[in-house]
Amino acid sequence: MEIPLYRWPCSNRRSKSRFMSPDSNPAAIEAPELPTATPSLIALFIAFAKMSLAGFGGVLVWARRSIVDQHRWMTADEFNETFALCHFLPGPNIVNLSVVFGSRFRGIPGAGAAFCGLLGPPVIIVLLLAALYARFGEIDALRRTLAGVSCAAVGLLIAVVCRMMMPLIRKRDVVSVVIMAAVFIAIGLLRLPLPAVLLAAIPISIAIAFGTRARAAA
């Protein structure tokens, strides 16, 4: 499937990434700049439609797999930073990610292509399901199946969080790991209220990042 708009041989990259963990690929970690590929509008639309359609119980898993592992459009670090930004802006974080990601490569048309790819196909599917449901009523077996799918989906989410953690651990970035662990404990284990935790954690984290940067520059 060679689309002429691709600048790189996509089939080649993809077959490679099946055997090679990008996380263990030194080139992918050290390269500070973007990987050379710039996705076309069609490639953006297709990539986001695919990750969206595969995204039962969360699209993040698929977004990272597609952008970092398969297409190498971003390094693990760039993905973390882009996602963090989208996570803290209001609105659904994956929708934000599609727009920020698409616009980064192809401006406003790119943002539109990624946005439509992410939302268009699943909107059609969800409406079809709603129509089917209205006609056939109870869906008990489906609900049971769904319970099983969500157990696995939670596992996938945990795994993608672990993968996103790896760049921090590999860099021996102790401060970041401590902040990350503190947020995890405060929200996940102690169940402290989210706004309070963020109100405390955001300034602290920014201050520390600023301090480290200043010291590194001096």
Added chain:
Amino acid sequence: MHRIAVDVQHWMTDKQFADVFAISQLSPGPNVLIVTLIGYSVAGLTGALAATLAMCVPTAVLAYGVSRLLRSSRSGWPAIVQAALVPLSIGLMGASGLILAVASDRTVAAGLVTATAAALAFATRLNPLWLLLAGGVLGFAGVV
């Protein structure tokens, strides 16, 4: 969302909301699609489109603007702030993974499915669809 759709605006009953929630979980795509269904049950296709766009477009435009602003700025601040948000974001995602696991894994078998899926997805290049499929089969068989 439940509070607004059911209690405040009386767009739908509790049962209707539960159904809509189940359907939105059953279908692929971002979780935000539940608003598509709420829109659909209130005002048909137009309602579905209006609800989806209203939910996503304004924040998407804001995200676009902010990211443009950050990238065009010459000072070092945006990069510092963005780097500072990374550990917070990952910590939050980890916490929601844990909270979801506690909520959805009510049996030992379910916990095992989650743990196995997490381990396989982290350590191998296996396509996650297989893991979702396996979870679905186990759920259908009544194991979890």
